[in-house]
Structure formats: C-alpha cells, structure tokens
Amino acid sequence: MELFDSHAHYNDEKFDDDRDTIIKEAYNSGITTIINAGYSLESSKKAIEIANQYKFMYATVGVSPNDIEDLKGNYIEDIEELAKSYKVVAIGEIGLDYYWNKENKEKQKEIFMEQIKLANKLDLPIVIHTREAVMDTIDILKKIECKKRGVFHCCPLNRELVKEALKLGFYISFAGPVTFKNSKNAAEIINLVPIERILIETDSPYLSPEPVRGTRNDSRNVKYIAQKIADIKGLTVEEIAKQTYKNAQKIFERKI
Numbered sequence: 146m147e148l149f150d151s152h153a154h155y156n157d158e159k160f161d162d163d164r165d166t167i168i169k170e171a172y173n174s175g176i177t178t179i180i181n182a183g184y185s186l187e188s189s190k191k192a193i194e195i196a197n198q199y200k201f202m203y204a205t206v207g208v209s210p211n212d213i214e215d216l217k218g219n220y221i222e223d224i225e226e227l228a229k230s231y232k233v234v235a236i237g238e239i240g241l242d243y244y245w246n247k248e249n250k251e252k253q254k255e256i257f258m259e260q261i262k263l264a265n266k267l268d269l270p271i272v273i274h275t276r277e278a279v280m281d282t283i284d285i286l287k288k289i290e291c292k293k294r295g296v297f298h299c300c301p302l303n304r305e306l307v308k309e310a311l312k313l314g315f316y317i318s319f320a321g322p323v324t325f326k327n328s329k330n331a332a333e334i335i336n337l338v339p340i341e342r343i344l345i346e347t348d349s350p351y352l353s354p355e356p357v358r359g360t361r362n363d364s365r366n367v368k369y370i371a372q373k374i375a376d377i378k379g380l381t382v383e384e385i386a387k388q389t390y391k392n393a394q395k396i397f398e399r400k401i
C-alpha cells in the first residue's frame with residue numbers, strides 16, 4: 146500500500162536531529178510522496194532545500210496568517226522567486242487565523258488575497274490554513290477565483306465550511322483531529338465529502354493522530370487517518386490510500 150502525505154513540515158526544527166532518518170523510514174514504510182509545506186519565507190526556502198534531497202518530496206511556498214508580522218519589502222516577489230523551483234507544487238500555507246491573531250484581520254485578508262493572485266499568475270493551486278475564520282475565508286474565495294483551486298489543509302470539522310469549500314471545487318484534507326476521541330462530528334463531516342475530493346495528511350510534527358497522540362508526528366502516521374476514513378466510509382484502507390493518492394496527484398499536478 147502506498148500513501149501520500151499531502152502536508153508535513155520537515156522544515157521544522159523538531160526534525161533537526163533525525164530528519165533524514167525519519168524521511169527515509171517513512172518512504173520505506175510506504176509513504177511514497179510527501180509535500181513539505183512552507184509557512185514563512187524562511188521555512189519555504191527550507192522546504193525546497195529539503196525537498197531537493199528526495200525524489201519523492203515536493204514543497205509549497207507561502208506565508209501563513211500567523212507569520213505575517215515580520216514581513217517586509219516585496220514579499221510577493223520573494224515568494225514568486227521561490228516558486229520557480231521545479232519542486233514547488235502550490236502556494237501555501239496561506240489563509241486566515243482568528244484563533245491566534247484577532248488584531249490584524251484586515252492585514253491577514255490582504256496578504257491572503259495577494260498570495261491567491263500570485264497563485265493564479267503562476268498557475269498553481271493554493272493550500273489553505275483557516276482557523277475560526279470560516280465566513281471571511283469563504284468570502285475571499287468567492288471574491289477571487291482560484292484558477293487551479295486547492296486544498297483546505299487540516300480542514301476544520303465545520304459543516305458550513307466543508308459544504309462551501311466543496312461547492313467552490315476545493316479538496317478537503319483530513320489530519321489527526323479526525324481520530325481524536327473528542328472530535329464528535331468527524332464521521333458526519335467525512336461523510337459529507339465525496340471520496341474523490343479527500344486528501345490525507347499528518348501536518349507533522351504536530352497533531353499526531355490516535356493512537357500515538359501526544360508524540361512527535363511524522364508521515365508514517367498518515368495510515369491512521371486513512372484507516373479512520375476507511376472505517377467511516379465502509380471501505381478498505383487500501384481503497385482510501387489509492388483514491389487519496391490519485392486525488393493528490395491531480396491537484397498537485399507538476400508544472401514540468
């Protein structure tokens with residue numbers, strides 16, 4: 146069985162001691178494609194540098210709503226420059242986060258929109274981070290069409306958000322929280338999403354799924370997300386692995 150981890154952060158310092166070992170172990174255990182996600186200029190650069198070392202790893206570049214405060218100069222040009230790397234498959238993670246930052250909503254929106262425009266210019270999909278900002282996120286996506294669509298990464302288990310995201314043509318990526326015992330509506334939300342529109346991810350090193358919750362996460366744990374979706378959909382884990390792999394290949398189509 147081959148699995149596609151559509152969102153991980155091997156650019157995080159929590160992997161500094163054993164990054165190469167973990168990445169190789171993940172690959173050898175069947176995680177045969179990994180997207181290494183940037184969230185700031187620095188981490189995006191690092192995401193590409195790491196992806197360059199593995200033929201099965203790609204990268205996204207972008208600035209997340211939690212990393213906009215120290216942006217200076219023409220950051221859009223900087224992201225565009227990074228996106229020239231053939232390893233870059235999307236602009237992300239970008240979006241809105243009113244959980245961590247409530248004071249700069251207008252600035253968050255502006256930077257989200259600028260990066261969507263860049264994705265359109267470069268003909269790339271986007272990877273969205275959204276937290277406690279459902280309405281504003283949907284409003285923006287209705288206002289500016291994302292030509293290549295994209296993915297709601299670690300999608301919040303919110304019915305309205307998922308329905309609107311599907312209507313707009315986006316993919317829904319599920320992460321560790323769907324396995325948590327306190328995620329009461331995980332089954333309801335997973336059942337809302339057709340299997341052709343589901344991606345799976347770890348968001349490593351964060352959000353380890355059950356039964357390894359609380360430990361440092363890595364791509365090998367994506368199997369627990371696949372299993373959870375399989376149980377809810379009444380399918381085999383192999384079927385989920387195969388379909389989510391196909392979906393991820395479709396949305397992150399290579400530019401070369």
Ligand SMILES: [Zn+2]
Nearest residue numbers: 152182238348
């Ligand atoms: Zn992330």
